[in-house]
Amino acid sequence: MKIGILVESFPKVSETWLANQIIDLIERGNEVYIYSIYPSNDSIVHEQVETNRLIEKTQYFFYPKTSPTKRFSKGIGFSLLNIQYISFFKLVRAITAMLRKEVKPLIGFNYIFLKGMDDLDVFHAHFGEMGVFAAKMKKAGMLGNAKVVVSFHGHDIFPYKRVSYKKEYGIFKDFADALLVNSFYSESLLREIIPFPQVRIIPVGLSLDYFKLENLLTTKVRLVFLGRLVYLKGGLLMVEIFHRLSQNNSGLELVMIGDGDEREKIESKIKDYDLTDSVFLKGALSQDQVINELMLSSIYVYPGLFDPFFKAGDTQGLVVQEAQAMELPVVCSDIGGIKYGMVDGETGFLVYEGDVDGFVDKIQLLIDQPELRLKMGKAGRDFVKKHFDSKVIGDQLMAVYSEILGKN
Structure with missing residues (x-):
């Protein structure tokens, strides 16, 4: 095709x-x-x-946001670069559509070239x-x-x-x-x-040929959060959950991958809780870098929230499948489309939105039972292989x- x-x-x-x-x-x-x-x-x-x-x-x-003079010169350059793709029929169709005001001139212009x-x-x-x-x-x-x-x-x-x-x-x-x-x-x-x-x-x-776990053994338990640092993804709530867990789990670490409008608030909260030695903000990473971070982690956590302004939750959350592909058990909010991308009780756990106690309990269970982490992780990869x-x-x-x- x-x-x-x-x-x-x-x-x-x-x-x-x-x-x-x-x-x-x-x-x-x-x-x-x-x-x-x-x-x-x-x-x-x-x-x-x-x-x-x-x-x-x-x-x-050709869609420049610039002055009319620069737009004209850029348009000439675009036209010369793509002049070999012009045909009589394309020209007629575009001019007819623009005269009838069925499409905007810029759409017609691009179609021609x-x-x-x-x-x-x-x-x-x-x-x-x-x-x-x-x-x-x-x-x-x-x-x-x-x-x-x-x-x-x-x-x-x-x-x-x-x-x-x-x-x-x-x-x-x-x-x-x-x-x-x-x-x-x-x-x-x-x-x-x-x-x-x-x-x-x-x-x-995602490609399971690309997202694959290598034999890398680590004894340290590390949580990972992957998503834009915006309200919808629950980054601030993630810090709150980790703060609670860190009080009873010495040496526990959290890696947060992503960037966004709430980064400063998250950094401030990390400092307020004195977590700068155990919570690491990595910013936006390439796919290879993400895979490496997931490989070094033990549990993926996604405390997504229902956004009161947009009046919606996340519609899928591909990061949940990426984590499962890397054989990580997942603990996620039961909102939007997230729950369709994992199997509650088999590949991880669903928790009521905003329920800090619920997240802490399920994550603690996985911290305490490494064999359960392994079992859910393998089930997660099988689930992703079959459906995603x-x-x-x-x-x-x-x-x-x-x-x-x-x-x-």
């Missing part, structure tokens, strides 16, 4: 799942075109992205806003016979924006062929916005593509 992947920014350090998905599609023999509105500003590029030369496969839109966009089998947009972008192009006749697939990942279906979403996403009823969500929780959020018949649950995944490995997700994705391509 010829598959176009549309994203706002690529490659992003927080979206390793997208790179994994693209790599799997390429390895299956598909011709994949990556279209990104903006280059990523992230300083870290995952090794998998570089190894598979995904940036070289990416076409970036970007390679492959008029000859795709599937145009797969990630996140709702990019899906609207794709659906408008389909409506304007700029995608030929390509089928439009839209994946929602969480912050594009927050309930607090439901009214505006209903207006924006209405175009999917006629100009999208399949909508994908990453959990049953995400499905419920989307169905409250738009009654679309073709909603499929396909979680984001990139090959499994790839099979599900290809099945959706084949199904919609088989329909007139």
